[in-house]
Amino acid sequence: DAGVTQSPTHLIKTRGQQVTLRCSPISGHKSVSWYQQVLGQGPQFIFQYYEKEERGRGNFPDRFSARQFPNYSSELNVNALLLGDSALYLCASISAQRIDTQYFGPGTRLTVL
């Protein structure tokens, strides 16, 4: 079985632009979470989606939004990019049987210039 996949791997944007990051969970998993990891810090929770519904939102501005599709894949959108949005964006796949156990994808490295 394939693990969690994320695309793109790397991305370079300029301030003010918009970006869309994509994630496909492990087959059979219906829930995904998004995290932001700034260099030297632990990951910070952004969103969680289950069955296309938002179940949780972290302390991030409204420039951050996400959605989940019928096939359980997910997109994270960030508008009006700031330099401080430069980070590794991680998607975690969550099993319905063990909702507290999260498996991370390889991440998308976003650089904002």
Place this chain on the structure above:
Amino acid sequence: QKEVEQNSGPLSVPEGAIASLNCTYSDRGSQSFFWYRQYSGKSPELIMSIYSNGDKEDGRFTAQLNKASQYVSLLIRDSQPSDSATYLCAVIEDTDKLIFGTGTRLQVFP
């Protein structure tokens, strides 16, 4: 919001030694605890979970939980240079979000 504290390190140990990584958490009601390993430039990899007081062993790894002291630790026996990474401690909040510490960087030297 719950807080998780870790010493950022680096923790340097010789090959073959026991590495001891520590973590404290703020919410006495926390029930689920996790250790992730993160190599430089890579994503976190789940290596241990623990839910009950005491020790849980998996190969060279032992997780220890003391809820009264709000303390979680990870022991790595027979440390290898390939164990050199950042180790992230995490707790669950509201059943759906992980709260991470800043991680402890472990260096195992030959």
